[in-house]
Amino acid sequence: MALCVKVNKKEAEDARKLIIQMGILDRRYRVFRDSDNVFIPVTGDRELPWSLVEKELPVLDSPETDFHRIVHLPEGLRDSLPTSFDVIGDVAIIKVPSNLVSYQESIGLAMIQANPHLRLVLADGGVKGDCRVRQLEAIAGEGGSETVHTEFGVRMQIDPRKVYFNPRLSNERHRIAQQVKDGEVVLDMFAGVGPFPLVIWKNSRPAKVFAVDMNPSAVEYMERNIRLNKADGIVAILGDANVVLADLPQVDRVIMNLPQSAMEFLSLAVSRCKPGAMIHIYLISERESWPEMRARALQQGSETGRVLRLSMEKELKTYSPTMSVYALDIQVH
Numbered sequence: 001m002a003l004c005v006k007v008n009k010k011e012a013e014d015a016r017k018l019i020i021q022m023g024i025l026d027r028r029y030r031v032f033r034d035s036d037n038v039f040i041p042v043t044g045d046r047e048l049p050w051s052l053v054e055k056e057l058p059v060l061d062s063p064e065t066d067f068h069r070i071v072h073l074p075e076g077l078r079d080s081l082p083t084s085f086d087v088i089g090d091v092a093i094i095k096v097p098s099n100l101v102s103y104q105e106s107i108g109l110a111m112i113q114a115n116p117h118l119r120l121v122l123a124d125g126g127v128k129g130d131c132r133v134r135q136l137e138a139i140a141g142e143g144g145s146e147t148v149h150t151e152f153g154v155r156m157q158i159d160p161r162k163v164y165f166n167p168r169l170s171n172e173r174h175r176i177a178q179q180v181k182d183g184e185v186v187l188d189m190f191a192g193v194g195p196f197p198l199v200i201w202k203n204s205r206p207a208k209v210f211a212v213d214m215n216p217s218a219v220e221y222m223e224r225n226i227r228l229n230k231a232d233g234i235v236a237i238l239g240d241a242n243v244v245l246a247d248l249p250q251v252d253r254v255i256m257n258l259p260q261s262a263m264e265f266l267s268l269a270v271s272r273c274k275p276g277a278m279i280h281i282y283l284i285s286e287r288e289s290w291p292e293m294r295a296r297a298l299q300q301g302s303e304t305g306r307v308l309r310l311s312m313e314k315e316l317k318t319y320s321p322t323m324s325v326y327a328l329d330i331q332v333h
């Protein structure tokens with residue numbers, strides 16, 4: 001027997017939404033409809049505006065984990081659904097195509113139904129401004145947008161409405177952390193809430209990590225995350241990298257994750273490098289013209305009088321149908 005909410009057909013959709021948002025849909029059973037009523041299985045008897053009954057319901061073989069299969073959409077629109085979404089802690093971020101905007105609540109509810117660890121779904125309106133903060137609209141779920149995200153042993157408090165954070169870069173952060181040698185001094189010029197410094201601190205043994213960002217909210221979260229992870233060798237610095245780097249010592253490694261404009265800061269980064277230091281720079285480029293952009297980066301760095309050697313390059317992720325984000329490891333002698 002399953003515990004169910006019994007509602008008349010007219011109220012069934014509202015009831016289903018509320019039950020999913022409260023996180024009490026019992027995913028072991030299938031929703032059942034008779035001629036007048038709908039029976040929705042629930043996991044607890046929290047106060048609800050409908051009567052609770054016990055009923056024999058069809059058992060689901062395994063709960064559905066793909067939101068594409070359960071979302072309520074007019075046929076013909078299903079192909080427009082995004083194939084993936086990002087997850088930061090218990091918050092999901094999805095780009096809703098313009099032809100699906102009027103169904104975004106249904107999409108968000110289906111995502112929560114299929115992924116019970118999600119609490120809130122936000123629609124992504126793109127990254128804006130120098131601080132690279134996303135425009136986000138809540139489309140389903142409950143609570144605020146602040147969440148706690150875990151990555152390679154690091155716990156980070158993040159509010160994606162106030163700061164930039166990209167969960168898809170976790171492997172890249174780990175790749176860099178693995179290169180850090182004992183006692184290194186590291187500089188992250190565009191650190192955000194501190195994911196590169198924190199993953200480095202937890203997984204390697206640097207002497208110090210200087211972490212700069214010009215977004216006051218990012219630095220506030222970074223300071224919290226330093227305390228949360230007892231990473232007292234990370235120094236959070238609020239300010240424009242163009243200005244604050246002058247007061248920092250020479251370093252063994254520089255991270256430059258500002259793909260739209262990192263090139264403008266490359267000479268400055270080179271000037272902070274000890275001989276043999278490594279720069280990890282991320283650049284957005286048209287795929288066709290990447291070889292020229294890579295050459296320009298090396299050329300620009302050499303104009304400082306230092307010798308630059310390309311140590312690694314890779315296409316990190318797709319940015320648009322014709323553009324990608326590329327990663328370069330450049331050694332400075």
Ligand SMILES: C[S@@+](CC[C@H](N)C(=O)[O-])C[C@H]1O[C@@H](n2cnc3c(N)ncnc32)[C@H](O)[C@@H]1O
Pocket residue numbers: 130131132164165166169189190191192193194195196212213214215218239240241242257258259
């Ligand atoms: C693409 S985000 C990367 C954040 C972080 N590295 C991460 O992986 O989550 C770029 C960051 O650079 C910061 N930023 C942009 N221009 C800056 C500047 N001139 N000086 C310092 N920080 C800057 C933004 O506020 C933003 O947090």
